Amino acid sequence: xxxxxxxxxxxxxxxxxxxxxxxxxxxxxxxxxxxxxxxxxxxxxxxxxxxxxxxxxxxxxxxxxxxxxxxxxxxxxxxxxxxxxxxxxxxxxxxxxxxxxxxxxxxxxxxxxxxxxxxxxxxxxxxxxxxxxxxxxxxxxxxxxxxxxxxxxxxxxxxxxxxxxxxxxxxxxxxxxxxxxxxxxxxxxxxxxxxxxxxxxxxxxxxxxxxxxxxxxxxxxxxxxxxxxxxxxxxxxxxxxxxxxxxxxxxxxxxx
Numbered sequence: 001x002x003x004x005x006x007x008x009x010x011x012x013x014x015x016x017x018x019x020x021x022x023x024x025x026x027x028x029x030x031x032x033x034x035x036x037x038x039x040x041x042x043x044x045x046x047x048x049x050x051x052x053x054x055x056x057x058x059x060x061x062x063x064x065x066x067x068x069x070x071x072x073x074x075x076x077x078x079x080x081x082x083x084x085x086x087x088x089x090x091x092x093x094x095x096x097x098x099x100x101x102x103x104x105x106x107x108x109x110x111x112x113x114x115x116x117x118x119x120x121x122x123x124x125x126x127x128x129x130x131x132x133x134x135x136x137x138x139x140x141x142x143x144x145x146x147x148x149x150x151x152x153x154x155x156x157x158x159x160x161x162x163x164x165x166x167x168x169x170x171x172x173x174x175x176x177x178x179x180x181x182x183x184x185x186x187x188x189x190x191x192x193x194x195x196x197x198x199x200x201x202x203x204x205x206x207x208x209x210x211x212x213x214x215x216x217x218x219x220x221x222x223x224x225x226x227x228x229x230x231x232x233x234x235x236x237x238x239x240x241x242x243x244x245x246x247x248x249x250x251x252x253x254x255x256x
Contacts, residue, residue: 150219153201154227159243160185161192162228163250168193168202169221170254171213179209183253 154162164185171178180189193211196202203215232243 150201150217151223153199154220154223158192159228159231160188162224162231163246164189164193165196165202165216165220166224166228166247167250167254168196168204168211168213168216169224170251171211172216172221174254176254177210177212178253179211181209183250 157165164180167178167183167185170176193202193204197204201217201220202213205212205214228247232240232247235243
């Protein structure tokens, strides 16, 4: 049954039936013949009034109880929401403080690492430069041994290590200083170039994050580019092309 039918049943048909039944009853009943009719009607109305009053009292009590219960539930819910809101606000504040602390720690760590790099390289550059190995070897056997050591070193070095050595060669040949950050080298390059300095393969001065190469091992100067090209050929095609492009960009940097 849809809403339209319900509307007609309850608002038209049922009231009409009740009204017609009441009229029929009023017409057919002989009211005058009923003794003490007025008292009976009065008594009936009084009972009806009392019954309705009793219903109203119970309804008021029930409504009041329901209202109080609903109010208590609303207050409890409001209190819970308020507590949750406070907890969320405190959590947000705590997260903000932790993020700030982490950011400060990372910044401090970066500065500490950078300072350590500068101090280490600065101390190394202040020491007496190690003479070139090929210029200090007096015997032919020792010279051959050093050349073999350089060849082994170039074969075992990483590709990025070879690139930083090539950068040192280009810097020396073109009399250009450089920063590792300008060449997009990572922190690994710091350690590698320091190791090369310690082995006597390269010498430099270091100040304000800038390298000034003052010398490079003769054999490394001669073979470094060929070592890079040979190593490049061992990679697959996509990687090989990327490394060749990196090498060309390195050349352009020092020749521009």
